[in-house]
Structures are given as C-alpha cells and as structure tokens.
Amino acid sequence: MKLLRLKPGHGEILLAEGDVKVAEQEQELIEAFRRELDAGMWAAVPIETQGGRREAELVRSFAEVPRDAERVIFFPRAAGGAPRMAR
C-alpha cells in the first residue's frame, strides 16, 4: 500500500509504502496516515465498483481503508470559494 499526498508545485509525493500484512510496516503506515489527518488532509481511496466503474471513497481512519487498497491519496481539505478568475 502506498500513501500519496497531492502537493502544490510537485504533484503527488510518496509518504509511506508498506505491506499491511507486516505488522511493523502497517504501524508505519498508520503513523503516516495519522500525521496527514492531523495536518488537516482528507484521505481518499480510489476503488473500482463491481460494475467496473472507478470512483473514490473518503476514509477517516486507517481501519476504514480496504485491506487490499493499493493507494491512499491525501489532499487538502475542501474550502468554499475559489479565487476570482479573469473572464
């Protein structure tokens, strides 16, 4: 499983990577996960539905992440409003 974070000026960065079946690596993933949530990030897991559609699922704790998920993507929390753009 990879924990990725979207970052301005960079694209995604790899925060942590490990096998959830290995206790030590899982612990590292959990710690990295918590750090990002504490920093105010949202976490989403890209999934594929049974019908083959791709969508995402927001997760609020590591326990909610499907065990077979390949990636968890962190991104800044949504805020209302965007800078006014020139027309």
Place this chain on the structure above:
Amino acid sequence: MPLALGTAAIVLVALLCELTRPRLTDAWGRLRLPRPARARELSEIGYDPGRERRAEQRARALLRSCIDDGDWEMYRDLGFLRVWGGIGPRAGAKTPEHAADQEGDRSGEEPTAGAPGRAPTGAGSDAGARAAGARYAYLIYPHRPIVAFLPETGALLNEYCVAFPDHSRPYGSSRLPDSDDVLAKWMALTADERGLIANANMHLPGRQIEPERVRRDLLRLARWERERPGHQADNVRAA
C-alpha cells in the same frame, strides 16, 4: 579645477548611494531573516515553470490512473471532466426531480443536506449513473468552480466554488497542479457529493465562468461523444 572635480565626485558618490540603498536594505533584510523564513521567501520569489510543468505531468499520470479511461480521454481532449450527479436516486434523500426543479428556480437550492460521510452518495461516471437515472451532472474544470447542469436540456444550474488550498505552501503557492485539482474534486465528488457541495460556495451560473463558455463546452462534449466509436450521444441532447 581639483575643487570642482572633488565636488563632482562627492555628488556622484552620494547619488550612487541613494540609488543602491533600497536594494542594499532589501538584501540586508533578507540576510537577517531566519534560515527557514529566508528559504520560504526565496521559494515564493522563485517561480519555476519547469517545476510546475513536471508537477502537472505527474498529476496527469495520477489522474489517469484513478479515473475511467473514457473520462481520462474526455479530460485530455476537452480540458474538463463530466461527473454524473448521484445524490437523487442513490441517496434517496433527494429525487432527480428536485434537481430538475432547480431549472425553474434559479435561486437553486443546492443538493446539500447532510454531513460529509461515507454514505453512498457519490457522483459517478457514465454507465452506472445512466442506469441510476442521473438527471444532472457536473463539469469539473481545473481551478474553476464546478458547474452543475441538466444534460437533458443543457440548462445550467449552479456554480459551486470549491478550492483545496494547501496552507503549507511548499513552493510558495497553495494551488495544486491543475490535474491534481481536478482529481481532488473528482475524488470528493464521487466519494461524498453531499459533503463537497455543502462545503462549496454556491452561486448562480455566470459568476465565475461565462455561461456561454459552458454551453460551448457542452457542445464540444456532445460532438466529442458523437465521434467516439460506439457511443450513444444521448447525454447532451440539448447541447
């Protein structure tokens, strides 16, 4: 003669000092900043187009790996993404007719009620949304509001202004690369449509994006879909 030359030299030196003083003061001020603050300031100054381009390339690759192939092609070719609305039929809290009602009432109550959560309230893409009878959809533009519209009539419903500012400003900017912004909107919309819409600032169409431009984009989308092999162009009939 020597007196005149000496006076001229003094005046010249004074003028030079006066001219260079702002720069020297600025440089001295920067030198006195603590190291992290200095680095931050330098990064703010140093916009690097190459870095931004590389970031955008990474973001596009990630977006492509997350969304459906057809959606990726749509974004690649047209520069925006259409996501079907999913609140009505799937959540049961609001019927599609409610969304259709918004056409008449342009003050447009947003499809918001409810808090962010993991309920299956997400918006979606083509096949499933059609099967579920989605009657409204969104256009996702990078760093622009999300536009809700009725595919049946082409009527624009609302603009939802939403941003994902990274307050750590790693390279002096809080803006994600374009494709990361689209990905963040797509993830939030498909995972928790209600939550995202509730967080957004809702405006009538035309606040930030010209309605004419959106209509043109719907036309482009219709044409693009018609030209795709095996595609039924029934989604944007009005356009």
